[in-house]
Structures are given as C-alpha cells and as structure tokens.
Amino acid sequence: MEIALNPMNSKKIIILENNSELGAGTRGSSLGIAALKVAALKTKKNYFTKYKTEVVEDNNELLHEANGNELAVNAAGILDVLNKVHDQVKSILDRNKFPIVLAGDHSSAAGTIAGIRSANPDARVGVIWLDAHADLHSPYTTPSGNIHGMPLAMSLGVDNIEHRKNAVDHETAAIWSELKSFGGVERKIDVADLVFISVRDTEEAEDYFISEKNIKQFDVQDVRRRGVKEISDETLNYLKDCDHIYLSFDVDCMDCDLVSYGTGTPVPNGLTENEAAGLINHFLIDKRVCCFEIVEINPCLDNKQNAMAESAMRILENATNIIEKRG
Numbered sequence: 001m002e003i004a005l006n007p008m009n010s011k012k013i014i015i016l017e018n019n020s021e022l023g024a025g026t027r028g029s030s031l032g033i034a035a036l037k038v039a040a041l042k043t044k045k046n047y048f049t050k051y052k053t054e055v056v057e058d059n060n061e062l063l064h065e066a067n068g069n070e071l072a073v074n075a076a077g078i079l080d081v082l083n084k085v086h087d088q089v090k091s092i093l094d095r096n097k098f099p100i101v102l103a104g105d106h107s108s109a110a111g112t113i114a115g116i117r118s119a120n121p122d123a124r125v126g127v128i129w130l131d132a133h134a135d136l137h138s139p140y141t142t143p144s145g146n147i148h149g150m151p152l153a154m155s156l157g158v159d160n161i162e163h164r165k166n167a168v169d170h171e172t173a174a175i176w177s178e179l180k181s182f183g184g185v186e187r188k189i190d191v192a193d194l195v196f197i198s199v200r201d202t203e204e205a206e207d208y209f210i211s212e213k214n215i216k217q218f219d220v221q222d223v224r225r226r227g228v229k230e231i232s233d234e235t236l237n238y239l240k241d242c243d244h245i246y247l248s249f250d251v252d253c254m255d256c257d258l259v260s261y262g263t264g265t266p267v268p269n270g271l272t273e274n275e276a277a278g279l280i281n282h283f284l285i286d287k288r289v290c291c292f293e294i295v296e297i298n299p300c301l302d303n304k305q306n307a308m309a310e311s312a313m314r315i316l317e318n319a320t321n322i323i324e325k326r327g
C-alpha cells in the first residue's frame with residue numbers, strides 16, 4: 001500500500017536525528033526523539049512531515065557489551081558517532097540549510113560544533129549553552145566517566161588538568177585526545193565565545209575553570225529578575241564578534257519540579273518552560289544563529305507521562321517558526 005505524506009514544504013530547515021545515548025549515565029535518552037514525535041501528534045501540526053529528516057547512524061548496541069573505559073565510558077563508539085554528526089552537520093550547512101539537531105545525550109553537541117567549525121573554517125563560532133550543567137569535564141576531572149558531561153571540554157580542547165581528580169591511563173588519554181581533535185581542528189571554540197545560561201549543578205573542577213577563564217554566565221535568577229529580552233540581548237551583544245552562533249538546549253536547564261523529571265540528570269530551581277522558550281525565541285531572531293540542538297529528553301524517567309517531550313515540542317515548534325520567518 002502506498003501512503004501519501006504531506007509534501008515537504010520547507011526548503012530551509014533540515015532535521016538531523018542523532019539517537020545516540022552512549023554518553024549518558026542513565027538509559028533511555030535514545031527514545032527522546034521518538035517521545036518528541038509522539039508529543040507532536042498531539043498538536044496535529046504535522047511537524048515531522050514538513051521537514052526533511054536525516055538520521056545519524058548510532059552505536060547504541062554497544063550498551064549491551066561491557067565497557068572497560070571507566071573515565072570515558074563508550075569513548076570509541078561515541079567518537080565514531082561524533083565524526084558522523086560532524087560530517088552531516090557540515091553537509092547541511094554546506095547546502096545552505098539550517099540544521100535542527102535532535103539528539104539523545106549531550107555529547108552530540110561536540111559533533112555539531114565540530115561540523116559548524118568545518119563548514120566555516122575561517123569564522124569565529126560562538127556557543128550559547130542552556131543547561132543545568134557546565135559539561136566541561138574531561139577524563140581527568142569527571143566524577144562519572146559519562147561523556148555527555150564533556151562536550152564543551154572537547155570543543156574547547158581543554159583537559160582542566162590543573163584541577164585533576166583522576167589518574168588517566170594511556171588508552172583513555174589517547175582516545176580523549178582524539179575526541180578533542182576530530183574534525184580537523186583542535187580548538188573549535190574559544191572560552192571568550194561561550195555563554196552559560198541556567199547552569200547550577202557543577203563540580204569543583206568546573207567551578208575553578210569557569211572562574212579562572214571568566215566564562216560568561218547568567219543564572220536562573222538573572223533571567224527571572226531582568227527578563228528574557230534583556231538577558232538574550234546581553235548574550236548576543238557579548239558574542240558580537242562571533243560570525244556564527246550555535247544554540248544548545250539541554251532540557252535539564254528547565255526546572256524538574258515545574259516541568260518534568262524526564263531527563264537524565266534532573267535539577268531543581270531551573271527555568272520555566274516560558275523562560276526557556278523566550279530566550280530561545282529571542283536568540284533565533286539573530287541570523288548569526290546557524291544551528292539549534294535539543295538534547296537529553298528521556299521519556300523512561302518522566303514522572304508526568306510524556307511531559308518533558310511535550311514541553312520541548314512546544315519550544316521546538318515556536319523556534320522552528322522563527323527560523324522559517326527570519327528570511
């Protein structure tokens with residue numbers, strides 16, 4: 001039987017699905033995109049037939065095998081996925097399309113940033129990181145070995161070895177070196193071009209790094225007190241020398257008690273859905289924002305059925321409309 005779908009009517013946006021969850025410490029974020037698709041059915045807007053979707057081949061079957069690398073769990077499988085994310089993001093940008101990346105765990109962002117960098121080798125790339133966590137760990141500082149806590153250290157090409165907590169063996173050091181350098185450039189971004197929003201659950205080694213490097217950050221109270229417009233304007237102005245900006249939305253930037261526990265590492269006292277949406281919508285008006293990524297939805301952990309995916313889906317629909325309209 002032939003089933004006719006709506007014609008794809010967007011020429012601008014391509015959805016890139018990366019179902020990899022090798023970087024997370026709890027299981028289920030590979031179902032995050034499926035949960036988003038279920039959420040989309042409620043709105044009857046045919047979101048997923050409007051856009052061409054490309055899929056990254058994952059290595060999630062590796063989860064069923066023992067992994068001996070305790071300080072960089074599943075590193076080899078993740079490196080392979082990140083190379084593919086890099087290639088596919090670069091390819092989408094090379095075709096002058098806007099990639100919306102929907103991913104399982106946040107390690108995906110290292111591949112996305114690498115792809116943006118490769119597509120724009122001479123450009124300065126800024127990063128806006130909406131997250132409860134700083135994701136600045138390396139094998140030298142990680143308390144868990146989970147690589148979804150490391151994508152920014154990979155992208156910045158840093159070890160934070162001054163504040164090391166762990167003795168790293170040669171094999172781990174070698175693959176970590178590859179994780180920092182894949183995609184052809186060792187330092188994809190600079191600490192001066194990074195802005196944290198809603199980061200509130202960090203480890204000491206990360207705190208030292210953030211304070212020593214003077215990384216720009218806005219906490220939840222800043223957003224609540226000053227409003228999304230002022231914070232987003234100040235963020236974009238802070239990144240005024242960047243040619244391109246990547247917007248990374250880890251759903252755990254939102255308050256787990258207000259929104260949902262449907263994410264791998266839920267943290268209280270976060271943004272409301274409206275605050276997160278407001279910030280994202282303001283950022284996306286700026287045409288330098290060249291890629292938007294949503295990560296870490298985990299329906300297996302959701303205490304309110306599919307609430308996290310439904311929340312993320314509302315944000316995604318609004319964000320997509322803004323990208324479509326900005327010309």
Ligand SMILES: [Mn+2]
Nearest residue numbers: 106131135250
């Ligand atoms: Mn994260």
